[in-house]
Amino acid sequence: MATDLRISNISKIYPGCIANDNVSLQFKSGKIYALLGENGAGKSTLVKILSGIISPDNGEVFLNEKNLKLSSPLDAKKNKIGMVFQHFNLFETLSVFENLSIDATEDNKSLRVRINEILKKYNFSIDLDVPVLNLSAGQKQKVEIIRCLLRSPKVLIMDEPTSVLTEQETEELFISLKKFCDEGILIIYITHKLKEVLSLCDEVAVMRKGKVVSVSQTQNEKVETLASKMVGQKLAKIKKKINTSKNKDEIFKVKHLNFYSDDPFETNLVNLNFSLKKGECLGIAGISGNGQNELFQILSGEIITPDASIIFRNKEIAKLNPKQRREYLMAFSPEDRISQAAVPELKIYENVALNNFKSSNFFEKGLVNERKIKEHSKKILSDFSVNTDNVELKSQFLSGGNLQKLILGRELITAPELLICYNPTWGLDVGAINYIHETLIKINDEEKSTILISTDTEELLKLSDRIAVIYKGKLSKIMPSVEVTPEKLGILMGGGSID
């Protein structure tokens, strides 16, 4: 039976923000629909309304021309609307089976039979009796999906489902979603990743600032057209002028960097050697888990490797800790913004103060000079176009893009000679990515150097002057980026060799 879901004139207003402004959309089963938008465009609000978690101020939802009253999640369940949230709605300490049985109406025995049928049908392999906290992100998502499937849904909504998945898991998810679609389930796929829209979805609705700005067939769209609809303006094409001058001073040199770890989850590094000139960007490519974490931690001084030689501005720094390296004008932007780069519970200005102990006059006789820190933070917020001017805001309330801008701002305002960043645009939307890229290019233009460790090959090709690939803790030959193609990188990242 065909399903027809219609959203009519939905509005939801929060104090100071119109989350949904008269949104009307129509969906039919047999297709996969994308709901595309930047962070804060109102996608999540819309799906929360569809799943009964929040009620709209205005507007109606029709399923097969029946007006739905969605005043609680139970109503959505009853009307066969299933929802897989970005932040999983699972009970971590309960077993998989307990998670699935909590709102089941049948007895445990027949429920287990039905779950096993689903596992078999879609080729999922999950142990039902382990606690959810032992599962990987991909497995957790499967549990969420099974929970929806148990109620034989007509509509399945996926909210940013790939943000926590590995590439392999993403592929598996897409295969499953296509299967569900073929079985007549209407799928609404919420994302800000343009490529996923193009490869998975049939139709795409773009939201911006709470409004639907376009609905179109994905076959008529390209990455560029969707991107400009999403951010509301044509994105400036960033092009870096490649730094070729050979006679510049060497500023950074790593010799015989070895790292050996007993921890099976860490990667050993084997004899890394590389150097960097003033104003140059060295890109380090690789599939995550090939030693990038360890390399970043060694370069930042979190791990000290006394045998290696790291020369920075003609000084041996291998034995210095991160604070000392910062004082020596290095700056770092780690991969994990929330747990490594910033303290989410602290206010913006407190986070700014964290790494600027000596270079500024934030502290006098052991006391915090709040006024100076706040002034300084305000300058960062405005210089790096962070979307707030409230330095008292807790950092956890910043979106990923704004938090990354704040972190970069904090690092760069001390005018470092070398910035080392690891996946600086991970999980960000196009607008923010563009801004970060512009910033990184500007650093090189000002004759400062950058080391960019990234898993995003496109980003590396765009920003680097020279590129090397890290694979199982070993570094490939360093190549000028003009000679590198995505295909070449792909081969090296997979452990192959080129000549």
Added chain:
Amino acid sequence: MSLDISFIGVLIGSIMASSVPLILAASGELITERSGVLNLGVEGMMIIGAISGFALMVITDNLFIAIIGSMLSGVVISLIFGFLTQSLLTNHVATGLALTIFGIGLSAMLGKNFVGIPGKDFPILFSSLRESIPFFGPILFGHSIVLYFAFALPFLTNYFLKKTKLGLVVRAVGDSPVSASNQGINVILVRYCCILYGGGMCGLAGAYLSLIYTPQWIENMTAGRGWIALALVVFATWSPIKVLIGAIIFGGISILQLHMQAVGFRIPVQFLIALPYLMTIIVLVVISRDSRKIKLNTPTSLGRIFYKEK
């Protein structure tokens, strides 16, 4: 020798009796905490239960009404806590502390006219068996019905949490109220029920003290047992069976150290008095070392305020 054995039997029986209020209060609090609510008002709810039970016994001369009334008084006073923390979203810790202070003060005021009134004998079960069977008689028989209930309660609680649908819901709410709410579970209602249940058990624990254990009303007669019960729940890592073990150890060493004092061991009295606290903590820490299990039993959302998105 036969005298010794029967003495040990009586000793064990009295240890069991002394651990009853701890078992009752801790089992109640355990359910409350398993739903994610930290109610530090255990001591206050117990003392209110103690005075209500005693007063009702004096007024109605009916022990059944006294017992039921004490539980209801615990429910009512925990309802205040529930309303403040669940409906008005106040901080659990501060509200619980206030409840204890309030309970102690209120019970002293209500109890003024009941000081010095003698209590009534509480009926005991199987008293003939107690006398006729050596050693096991005083252990197994001749106790009040409340004691038998208390010793069954941890097992019932365990069964409830592990095997029943409602127990699963309580654990789910304690693990992640947001997820539970998004699954259509009425988190606030579940938490209210758990708070009221905890209040009822604390009321009963108080009544056990004033009606059965030492049948009289003395101001502040719970004497910190509520705090011990609270600590037991945490040190037992939210496992009902370990709560039972902890309560027996605490009760046991409290009784034993009295005997040691009487016999005149050359150990400082202060150390003997501290011994039950010390031993309970040591034993519970030793039996609760499996960090994986602790993680699975600990209510993740304990003490955090939950409010529903609108």
